[in-house]
Amino acid sequence: MDTKQRILDEALTLFSEKGYANVFVGDIAERVGIKAPSLYKHYKSKKAIFDAIIDEMNRRFAEQAKAMQINGTDAAQDAGIYENLSEDRLLKLGREFFLYYLHDDYNRKIRKMLTLEQFHDKELAKAYSKLYVDDPLSYQGMLFGYLTAAGLLKTDNVEIMTLHFYAPIYYLLTVCDREPDREEEMLNKLDQHIMQFDRLYGRTK
Amino acid sequence: MDTKQRILDEALTLFSEKGYANVFVGDIAERVGIKAPSLYKHYKSKKAIFDAIIDEMNRRFAEQAKAMQINGTDAAQDAGIYENLSEDRLLKLGREFFLYYLHDDYNRKIRKMLTLEQFHDKELAKAYSKLYVDDPLSYQGMLFGYLTAAGLLKTDNVEIMTLHFYAPIYYLLTVCDREPDREEEMLNKLDQHIMQFDRLYGRTK
DNA sequence: GTCTATAAGAAGATAGAC
DNA sequence: GTCTATCTTCTTATAGAC
Numbered sequence: 001m002d003t004k005q006r007i008l009d010e011a012l013t014l015f016s017e018k019g020y021a022n023v024f025v026g027d028i029a030e031r032v033g034i035k036a037p038s039l040y041k042h043y044k045s046k047k048a049i050f051d052a053i054i055d056e057m058n059r060r061f062a063e064q065a066k067a068m069q070i071n072g073t074d075a076a077q078d079a080g081i082y083e084n085l086s087e088d089r090l091l092k093l094g095r096e097f098f099l100y101y102l103h104d105d106y107n108r109k110i111r112k113m114l115t116l117e118q119f120h121d122k123e124l125a126k127a128y129s130k131l132y133v134d135d136p137l138s139y140q141g142m143l144f145g146y147l148t149a150a151g152l153l154k155t156d157n158v159e160i161m162t163l164h165f166y167a168p169i170y171y172l173l174t175v176c177d178r179e180p181d182r183e184e185e186m187l188n189k190l191d192q193h194i195m196q197f198d199r200l201y202g203r204t205k
Numbered sequence: 206m207d208t209k210q211r212i213l214d215e216a217l218t219l220f221s222e223k224g225y226a227n228v229f230v231g232d233i234a235e236r237v238g239i240k241a242p243s244l245y246k247h248y249k250s251k252k253a254i255f256d257a258i259i260d261e262m263n264r265r266f267a268e269q270a271k272a273m274q275i276n277g278t279d280a281a282q283d284a285g286i287y288e289n290l291s292e293d294r295l296l297k298l299g300r301e302f303f304l305y306y307l308h309d310d311y312n313r314k315i316r317k318m319l320t321l322e323q324f325h326d327k328e329l330a331k332a333y334s335k336l337y338v339d340d341p342l343s344y345q346g347m348l349f350g351y352l353t354a355a356g357l358l359k360t361d362n363v364e365i366m367t368l369h370f371y372a373p374i375y376y377l378l379t380v381c382d383r384e385p386d387r388e389e390e391m392l393n394k395l396d397q398h399i400m401q402f403d404r405l406y407g408r409t410k
Numbered sequence: 411g412t413c414t415a416t417a418a419g420a421a422g423a424t425a426g427a428c
Numbered sequence: 429g430t431c432t433a434t435c436t437t438c439t440t441a442t443a444g445a446c
Contacts, residue, residue, distance in 0.1 A: 003429080017324060018324075018325075019224060019226065019321070019324075019325075021224065021226035021227050022226050024420085024421060024422085025421075025422060025423085026421075026422095034430065034431090035430070035431060036421090036422085036423085037423080037424075037425095037430080037431070037432080037433095038429065038431070040422090040423065040424075041429055041430080042429090044423095045422080045423080046421095046423090112324060115320065115323075115324075116321055116324065118320075118383050119221075119222060119223075119224075119317060119320075119321065119382075119383065120223075120224075122384075125383045125384050128383060129380060129383060129384055129387075133376075133380055155401075157401055159394075159397070160394070160397045160398055160401045161401070163373050163376075163394065163398060164369060164373060164398070164401065164402075167372045167373040167375075167376040167377075168368050168369060168372040168373070170372075170376060171338075171368075171372040171375060171376060172372075175334060175338055177324075178323050178324070178330045178333060178334060179330050179331070179334055182334075189364075189365070189368065192364070192365045193365055193368060193369070196360075196362055196365045196366070197369075200405045208411080229438085229439060229440085230439075230440065230441085231439080231440090239411085239412065239413090240412070240414085241439090241440085241441085242413075242414085242415095242441080242442075242443095243411065243412050243413070245440095245441065245442080246412080247411090249441095250440080250441080251439095251440070251441095411446105412446085413444100413445080413446075414443105414444095414445085414446105415442105415443085415444090415445100416441100416442085416443080416444105417440105417441085417442075417443090418439100418440085418441085418442095419438105419439090419440085419441100420438085420439080420440095421436100421437090421438080421439095422435105422436085422437085422438095423434105423435085423436085423437100424433105424434085424435075424436095425432105425433085425434080425435095426431100426432095426433095426434105427430105427431080427432085427433100428429105428430085428431075428432105
């Protein structure tokens with residue numbers, strides 16, 4: 001595999017665990033299997049590696065956002081979500097979503113890295129808020145808007161209903177990032193959260 | 206004011222903004238108005254300063270937790286919360302609580318510092334979870350348990366109701382920590398959250 | 411307890427051979 | 429593109445005078 005990309009991968013792993021300042025160029029090089037000076041043939045500085053990670057992140061997530069906008073409603077329709085939103089189905093969807101974001105290496109590392117660097121500058125703060133606040137609330141809000149219009153959910157404030165769904169999930173996710181041992185405990189809470197959400201906002205019960 | 210304490214205060218300020226590794230002993234000293242070597246007469250190392258901050262934090266919050274256990278229900282009773290839980294009152298309480306934790310210097314700095322150091326070791330991870338997950342859910346859960354028993358709230362799962370109340374609030378708080386410019390936007394969402402929560406779980410409407 | 415001077419070492423980055 | 433050797437700067441920490 002391409003060394004230039006491997007450097008980004010190993011750097012992301014280290015940055016997500018220790019934070020930018022606690023990772024040394026030599027650490028990254030060692031993981032890649034080269035010496036530190038060789039790394040400077042690929043990137044002109046440590047900062048340039050970090051910037052490249054952020055660039056790739058923006059590219060990847062922009063692509064994903066585009067795909068979701070295109071497929072969002074269609075996919076939901078294909079999945080029959082507008083006709084069949086049973087509690088069992090909702091639980092399964094919630095768990096799948098949760099476990100994907102929790103365990104997917106790329107998502108987990110980016111999330112942890114941004115957590116550690118979010119106060120470093122405004123760009124990073126904005127990136128964090130976009131990824132974990134504005135975009136998911138906007139996307140979920142759109143989906144819940146359709147579900148409400150279709151009579152499967154009931155509320156006069158879709159935006160807050162979306163917050164009520166998403167904030168606890170994200171909160172439980174951050175506990176797992178911090179203390180992986182508590183994953184089972186949080187999965188249990190996740191199930192209860194979704195069941196309760198369904199009872200509060202679901203119309204077809 | 207006592208230099209030893211001033212060192213802790215200035216160090217906390219810097220750690221909460223830049224993270225431990227990005228703060229140099231000289232920075233702390235400069236803020237205190239002394240030179241770096243003088244600082245070593247008060248603390249034997251940079252790490253010792255950090256540890257002292259954590260120790261003080263544990264001491265302070267343990268004290269506070271004790272006071273809340275003693276006063277929790279009594280204070281609620283004195284405030285007439287069991288008889289009069291109007292939406293207006295709930296909104297006011299929510300905002301007060303939110304703005305206190307958002308703007309109180311000590312709480313804000315500790316929260317941001319732990320956010321930046323939470324993955325550094327297990328002790329810090331546990332401290333974070335205790336302060337911002339387990340303790341508040343436990344305390345609020347107790348209060349909501351009483352309110353439910355008193356017939357002011359309705360649910361068959363107090364624990365999840367508490368999560369539904371607290372997680373969105375904490376989530377909005379973290380947005381403000383990251384992007385102070387969005388405080389007004391988040392306060393607006395906070396109000397809507399509390400109103401919706403009241404409509405979902407309140408019994409007396 | 412504060413200072414100046416300085417040691418000791420770490421970390422980012424470059425030079426130049428291969 | 430990778431290496432060894434090295435430079436430079438930064439950072440923690442100590443020594444010792446006042």
